Amino acid sequence: MRKIYKVSKPLFLPFYNEWCKNKYTQRDAFKYNPFTIDASSTSGSPVMISENLFVGFLNENGGEFEFDGNGTLTVTIPEGQEIFVSEKGFSAAAEYNEKILGDYTSNKNEWYNRIEYCTWVEQKMFTPEGVSPEMALNEKLIIDILDRIDKMKLPRGKFTIDSSWYCATGRGSMGDFEIDRARFPNFEGVIQEIKARGHLPGLWIAPGLIDTSSAYFNMDGLRGFGVWKVGESIDKSKKIVFANIDDIYIENYQRILEKYINMGIMKFKADILYSQKDKMKEVLKAFYNIVKSINPLVEVESHIPDVFVSRYCDVVRINDLQVNDENDWAGLCRAHYEVCRLGAPDKVLNLDHIGGNTISVTKENYLKHFDILMNMDGYPVVSLLPDNFDSETVDIVRDGLNKWNKKISV
Numbered sequence: 001m002r003k004i005y006k007v008s009k010p011l012f013l014p015f016y017n018e019w020c021k022n023k024y025t026q027r028d029a030f031k032y033n034p035f036t037i038d039a040s041s042t043s044g045s046p047v048m049i050s051e052n053l054f055v056g057f058l059n060e061n062g063g064e065f066e067f068d069g070n071g072t073l074t075v076t077i078p079e080g081q082e083i084f085v086s087e088k089g090f091s092a093a094a095e096y097n098e099k100i101l102g103d104y105t106s107n108k109n110e111w112y113n114r115i116e117y118c119t120w121v122e123q124k125m126f127t128p129e130g131v132s133p134e135m136a137l138n139e140k141l142i143i144d145i146l147d148r149i150d151k152m153k154l155p156r157g158k159f160t161i162d163s164s165w166y167c168a169t170g171r172g173s174m175g176d177f178e179i180d181r182a183r184f185p186n187f188e189g190v191i192q193e194i195k196a197r198g199h200l201p202g203l204w205i206a207p208g209l210i211d212t213s214s215a216y217f218n219m220d221g222l223r224g225f226g227v228w229k230v231g232e233s234i235d236k237s238k239k240i241v242f243a244n245i246d247d248i249y250i251e252n253y254q255r256i257l258e259k260y261i262n263m264g265i266m267k268f269k270a271d272i273l274y275s276q277k278d279k280m281k282e283v284l285k286a287f288y289n290i291v292k293s294i295n296p297l298v299e300v301e302s303h304i305p306d307v308f309v310s311r312y313c314d315v316v317r318i319n320d321l322q323v324n325d326e327n328d329w330a331g332l333c334r335a336h337y338e339v340c341r342l343g344a345p346d347k348v349l350n351l352d353h354i355g356g357n358t359i360s361v362t363k364e365n366y367l368k369h370f371d372i373l374m375n376m377d378g379y380p381v382v383s384l385l386p387d388n389f390d391s392e393t394v395d396i397v398r399d400g401l402n403k404w405n406k407k408i409s410v
Contacts, residue, residue: 001077005085007050011067012090014044014339015277015306020322022332024339029069035062039277042319042336044343045307047096048073054092058082058099060278060308097345100307106346107292111200111266112299112314113348113379113408115157115401118269119145120204121383123162125359134164138183139190146197148385152394155401158299159194160202160269162383174209174240175216177256191264202267202299203260207253208283209272212239216252242275245286253290261291267299270313281309288312301350305343316344318378323356323365330372337376349378354397363389367396374400379408 010025015034017023019041034046034057047056048065055075057063063083064076077083084099086092119137122145127136142161165184172178179187194201210217243249257268270287273280281304288300289312302313310316318336323329340349351373355366366389373380386397 003075003077003083005053005055005073005075006071007048007053007067007073008071010050011073012049013065014049014342015046017041017043017335017339020320020327020332022328022335024335026067027069029067031064031066033062033064035060035278036276039274039280039304039306039309041274042303042305042339043277044305044339045096047093047342048075049090049093051089052087054084054086054089054096056084056096058084093342094345097307097342101311101346104311104346106311107296107314108348109297109299109314111158114200115155115379115405116160116202116350116381117145117149117154117157117199118160118162118202118353118381118383120162121353121355121357121359122385125384125388135168135183137162137164139186142190143193145385146193146199148387150197152385152387152398154382154398155405156198157200158202158267159197159199160204160267161190162204162269163206163271165203169211170213171215173211173214174206175211175214175243175252177205188263195264200266201264202269202301203265204269204271206272207270207287208242208275208280209240210243212241217241219248242279243283245282250286250290253287254294257290258294261294261298266297267301269317270300270302273302273304277304277306277309280304281306281312284309285312305340305347307343307345310344310347314348315350316340316347317350317352317381319352321356321369322358323361323369324358325362325365329356329365330368333369333372337378341377349376350381351376351378352381353383354380355384357383359384363393367393370397370400374404380404 009027012025015037016032061081062078063081066074084096123133123136127133166177167173167180191201273284284302291298291300299315300313301315301317303317303319305316318340321329321333354370355361386393
């Protein structure tokens with residue numbers, strides 16, 4: 001079935017964007033399936049919003065939006081699908097979400113909303129020439145970050161070890177997620193040190209990716225592998241494929257996650273879920289269910305703020321920015337936030353990262369971004385420490401984080 005509507009431009013498409021760009025608002029002709037589109041950047045709910053119209057799909061049975069560029073929107077509604085239609089535009093979002101979520105309630109714990117420290121941008125800051133940020137991560141860097149947090153007297157929070165604490169290639173790489181003992185000879189001790197400093201340990205992981213050199217990929221009789229897309233890793237040296245979700249996958253991740261949860265990990269940052277959204281949803285759903293079966297208190301964070309996907313995580317992050325004077329990063333930050341609040345109305349938001357995902361950010365932009373985030377509903381993530389600038393920046397960030405802590409404790 002098809003339904004046709006007259007709409008006024010521009011059209012806001014929460015599900016469509018491109019990396020570090022703001023493509024949510026469109027004026028030209030398009031044709032998209034919001035369920036099978038790649039979850040690039042920050043891909044939100046399957047809805048179309050204009051000044052005079054809100055159209056959203058009500059279940060996961062597919063559908064399509066087509067716009068002719070001249071004011072006519074055609075909605076393809078397959079059998080078993082229903083749509084929500086309102087002339088209220090953006091103000092209809094709450095009603096739409098209520099119809100989908102119904103009596104669903106999020107799993108909430110007080111630490112989900114705590115300030116977070118993440119190693120990622122510091123990894124990039126201190127990467128030696130010719131070395132990838134992944135290979136720059138080691139025990140010394142983590143202890144150095146913890147020491148600097150203490151020296152600046154920043155408040156305690158979550159502390160997430162980002163990519164890549166596991167083996168870079170071969171046995172132990174993606175799919176196996178075994179500790180790289182060359183860089184982390186005492187990984188267990190590092191986790192305990194994070195706890196001893198007053199932080200809650202977190203760990204980055206890519207539950208949908210498999211390295212073709214991993215033991216998991218090369219298992220005899222393996223059924224848990226399917227090529228949806230074949231891509232190259234960041235260092236261009238190895239092939240990465242996406243996993244199929246079956247009993248072998250679940251058994252493999254049950255073993256992996258039990259090991260790290262028993263070690264003290266209380267948060268997983270599930271990342272790189274950027275392929276076809278319906279398949280990425282199945283990856284996240286399986287991963288979330290495995291984590292919760294081991295310990296329902298452990299946090300799962302993801303970056304797909306689609307109302308049908310975000311129920312399989314506890315925290316949604318508003319995702320990366322390149323904070324520089326060459327683009328409207330502040331506008332993109334607000335757009336990411338709006339899309340996340342729309343598609344994850346009941347979730348805690350991770351305001352990722354202060355200063356963005358870049359080491360070239362200026363002090364002025366770092367503090368401007370910090371100010372923007374402090375006025376959003378979510379918790380701040382410090383991935384580039386303020387002592388990279390000066391003592392004034394440290395004082396401003398410390399005071400802001402302490403005020404934020406007081407605000408949420410009321």
